[in-house]
Amino acid sequence: MTREILAEAAVWVTRLHGPERSRAMERECLAWQAQSTAHRLAFERCTDTWQEVGGLSRAQIQAAVGKRRSAGSLRGRAGRVAVGLAMLCLAAVSVVLLWPGHTYGTGVGEQRMIILADGSRMTLNTSTEARVRLTDSQRTVTVEHGEALFEVAKDAGRPFVVKVADAQVVATGTQFLVRSTPPAEVAGDAFGITLIEGQVTVQRSAGSAHGVPEAPVVMAPGERLRVALSLSAARQAPAQIRLDRPQLDRLLAWNRGFVMLDGTTLPEAVAEMNRYSRVPITLRDQETLNALRISGTFRTGDNNAFAQAVARLFDLVVTLRDGGLELASK
Incomplete structure (x- = not known):
């Protein structure tokens, strides 16, 4: 059990005991x-802490712990739990507030x-970091x-x-989605920002010549801002932004454990499915398969089921190769 998880548990307990519980x-x-x-x-531990300490103030708890450390005056399970867990839970909340910074990440197929x-x-x-x-x-x-929903x-x-x-x-209270692609992997958009509700302002710092900041873009709910990076200019500033209105359900399907495709080319569909699996799918006969398009809803991480479905749909062959799956024409 990490301090990070304890910190999250402490925030949950605090919120559930607040006026906005629902x-x-x-x-x-x-x-x-x-x-x-x-x-x-972690949640059970912080809940026990909340119940044990009752109306004790944070200062009282800290004083009690200091006394315990210096004189060893607290004895018995009740004292250890009431003071030890109280400090653990409350300190967890403090850690989130006081740390100068923290890095969070997910592995392939993981969501958090x-x-x-x-x-x-x-x-x-x-695969997000x-x-x-x-700060105050x-x-x-x-x-x-990677990709993050805020x-x-x-x-x-x-x-x-x-x-x-x-x-x-820049936002004060809203919901939006951010997706970033490392330069070495860019095949389309370098990054995208989708506003779900509220309002945000997007400011690019080096999008125009000589590093002059571009005019800020104030987005409306339902809009997506995308910035493309051409492969020939991989080390230069991204191209101009584009605004569109995508299907939000499709963009947020990953939050429910799915990938939703709508007339997506097979290479793009494979690339999207590969984001969630350590069993990658590759395509042989690119000239033939690149023209295929696929629609449907598929479970993230289940590349085998996806490959088999595509094979049945387009009369292809699935072969196990080098720890992955290869799709090819018959």
């Missing part, structure tokens, strides 16, 4: 606990929801690579800034 919040908490045994035990100390939620998709820094004046998250707690005095590539997204 059935939706309870369901989200249960989903958080279901992520692992460590999550469940993190509750920040300000109450904001950050849900990381597969994000750095968080919370600003809340900052840097998405190094549900920002309102705090007019502390803007919530998400940095991705050469841009930053």
Whole structure:
């Protein structure tokens, strides 16, 4: 059980004992606990702490712990649990607030929801890394690579800034999606920002000649801002931005464990499925297969089922090769 999980558990307990408790919040908490045994035990530990210490103030708890350390005056299980777990739970909350920064990440096929100390939620998709820094004046998250869904707690005095590539997204209380692709892997968009609700302002710092900042873009709900990076200019500033209105259900399907495809070319569909699996799919006979398009909903991480479905649909052959799956014409 890590300090990080304990910190998240402490925030959950605090929120559930607050005035904004709701059935939706309870369901989200249960989903958080279901992520692992460590999550469940951390929640139980912080709940026990809350019940044990009752009306004790933080100063009283700290004084009691100091007394215990210096004189060993507290004896028995009740004393150890009431003081030890109280400090563990409350210190966990303090750790999130006081750390100068922390990096969160997910592996291939992993998804993770993190509750920040300000109450904001950050849900990381597969193969994602994000750095968080919370101060008294600003809340900052840097998405190094991957995809993250942000549900920002309102705090007019502390803007919530998400940095991705050469841009930053500024919000005070809203919900939006950020997806970033490392330069070495770019085949289309370098990054994309989708606003689900509320309002955000996107400012690029080096999108125009001579590094002159571009005019900020104020996005409306339902809009997606995308920045493409041409392969011939991989080390230069990304091209101009594009705005469109995608199907939000399709973009957020990963949060439910699915990939939704709608007339997607087979290479693009394979690339998307490969994000969630350590059993990659490759294509042989590129000239023939590149023209194929596929629609449907597929479970993330199940590349075998996807490959078999595509093979049946287009009369292809699936072969096990080098630890992965190869799709080829008959």
